[in-house]
Amino acid sequence: MGKKVTLKYNEKEYNFDLLKGSEDENAIDVSKLRSDLNLITLDPGFKNTGSCKSAITFLDGEKGILRYRGYSIEDLAKNADFLEVAFLLIFGELPTKNQLNKLIADIQDNAIIDEDLKKILVSFPRSAHPMGILSSLTSALIAFNPEKKISLTKKTGDEHAYMYNLIVKLLAKIPILVAWVYRRRNGLSLDYGDYTQGYVENVTKMMFQRPNQKYIKNDVIVNAMNKLLILHADHEQNCSTSTVRIVGSSEASLFASVSAGISALWGRLHGGANQAVLEMLEAIKNDGGDTKKFMEKAKDKNDSFRLMGFGHRVYKNFDPRAKIIKVTAHEVLKDLGIKDPILNIAKSLEKEALNDPYFTSRKLYPNVDFYSGIIYKALNIPTEMFTVMFALGRVPGWIAHWREMRMNNDPIGRPRQVYTGSKKRDFLPLKNR
Numbered sequence: 001m002g003k004k005v006t007l008k009y010n011e012k013e014y015n016f017d018l019l020k021g022s023e024d025e026n027a028i029d030v031s032k033l034r035s036d037l038n039l040i041t042l043d044p045g046f047k048n049t050g051s052c053k054s055a056i057t058f059l060d061g062e063k064g065i066l067r068y069r070g071y072s073i074e075d076l077a078k079n080a081d082f083l084e085v086a087f088l089l090i091f092g093e094l095p096t097k098n099q100l101n102k103l104i105a106d107i108q109d110n111a112i113i114d115e116d117l118k119k120i121l122v123s124f125p126r127s128a129h130p131m132g133i134l135s136s137l138t139s140a141l142i143a144f145n146p147e148k149k150i151s152l153t154k155k156t157g158d159e160h161a162y163m164y165n166l167i168v169k170l171l172a173k174i175p176i177l178v179a180w181v182y183r184r185r186n187g188l189s190l191d192y193g194d195y196t197q198g199y200v201e202n203v204t205k206m207m208f209q210r211p212n213q214k215y216i217k218n219d220v221i222v223n224a225m226n227k228l229l230i231l232h233a234d235h236e237q238n239c240s241t242s243t244v245r246i247v248g249s250s251e252a253s254l255f256a257s258v259s260a261g262i263s264a265l266w267g268r269l270h271g272g273a274n275q276a277v278l279e280m281l282e283a284i285k286n287d288g289g290d291t292k293k294f295m296e297k298a299k300d301k302n303d304s305f306r307l308m309g310f311g312h313r314v315y316k317n318f319d320p321r322a323k324i325i326k327v328t329a330h331e332v333l334k335d336l337g338i339k340d341p342i343l344n345i346a347k348s349l350e351k352e353a354l355n356d357p358y359f360t361s362r363k364l365y366p367n368v369d370f371y372s373g374i375i376y377k378a379l380n381i382p383t384e385m386f387t388v389m390f391a392l393g394r395v396p397g398w399i400a401h402w403r404e405m406r407m408n409n410d411p412i413g414r415p416r417q418v419y420t421g422s423k424k425r426d427f428l429p430l431k432n433r
Contacts, residue, residue: 009037023058040416051237052245052410056089056400059236064317068234069093077324082229083199086396089234090167090403103168108195110172114144118190121180130181130388131266137177139259145169147253166254167399175199178392179206182385200226203392220335224328224375231321231368232390234397235314240264240271241394241401246413248402261398262391271390274373277309278383281342289341291348299358309370310353311363321368329371332378346374
């Protein structure tokens with residue numbers, strides 16, 4: 001018999017199962033709390049609430065551990081290609097050579113977007129935020145790729161073939177939409193790429209190819225993009241992933257669910273954090289570039305200034321992704337030979353924070369958003385596109401969680417609340433108010 005947790009309420013004792021995850025995480029199963037005791041739990045932000053069982057990603061913020069399907073993020077970032085990681089997240093195992101070749105070929109076969117979708121894109125004003133455009137275009141894909149109702153719990157070949165085709169379509173089309181959003185913003189032609197040269201290589205080519213110029217592959221940049229996409233591919237039950245799962249729990253389509261995830265990622269406290277880093281660096285530069293002054297402001301509890309890109313709400317140690325991408329950021333800056341005051345300010349902040357007891361004692365180390373922002377800035381990617389690049393990496397994770405949720409036949413998401421409004425009162429006619 002499994003372990004129980006006892007709750008005493010109204011002079012009676014009630015037993016609830018104690019669940020243990022594969023990494024020895026403990027959870028109290030309160031799924032019958034309301035039906036048995038007419039009670040709910042109150043947990044603002046769901047910081048202590050497990051919404052599902054998942055076999056995709058393990059995260060230990062105290063120890064700075066991140067693993068996809070059991071593989072350490074360090075091992076994957078060093079050795080894997082992004083498309084291998086996407087396959088791993090979605091289907092549970094690293095692909096064989098034949099599986100990977102088939103996936104690339106299938107993605108290439110779906111690398112066409114209806115021309116009417118271009119009309120939607122060009123109808124947006126140039127000033128529109130890229131995340132708003134990407135979310136809209138992803139949702140619009142439904143109109144050109146209508147989805148039928150599927151039941152993955154039946155495990156039938158036809159149903160899973162259909163699911164595979166849906167996944168392939170999204171993996172094929174999202175990079176094109178991302179490149180188009182970028183190129184439209186820069187007044188460039190909207191072209192298709194060639195995935196047979198590599199998934200990440202195609203992304204960089206679609207974005208950085210210029211008219212009447214031969215595209216020359218830069219291995220340092222492709223490697224940096226590959227690592228960035230892998231590091232952002234999944235991060236357990238974060239805000240946008242939870243959004244994808246709760247939207248998908250209504251049996252909303254894959255495209256609609258991912259569109260919702262893109263919108264959730266948009267915020268400054270989530271995917272918009274790397275944009276906030278660059279905006280902070282710009283503000284420091286415009287103020288004269290005195291980093292020591294702003295480090296002191298960050299220490300002052302009475303000062304509204306906030307040091308963006310340092311610390312993490314989950315990791316209570318060094319962000320393991322930051323250790324990886326820090327090296328890559330310096331490789332990119334060295335390869336491109338960039339002299340940019342913004343990047344010099346970033347380097348100065350990094351050095352000071354890593355040597356200041358105030359920050360090190362509080363484990364306020366530079367996180368992945370700090371270094372990813374530096375790389376995107378070095379690549380001349382506009383600040384407002386940073387979160388779009390984040391979304392591109394996160395798509396496989398969203399797909400994996402949507403697929404897992406549907407295959408597990410998870411119930412529709414429906415949180416409860418503690419009502420704090422007025423009690424019953426009588427309606428007053430307008431003349432008596």
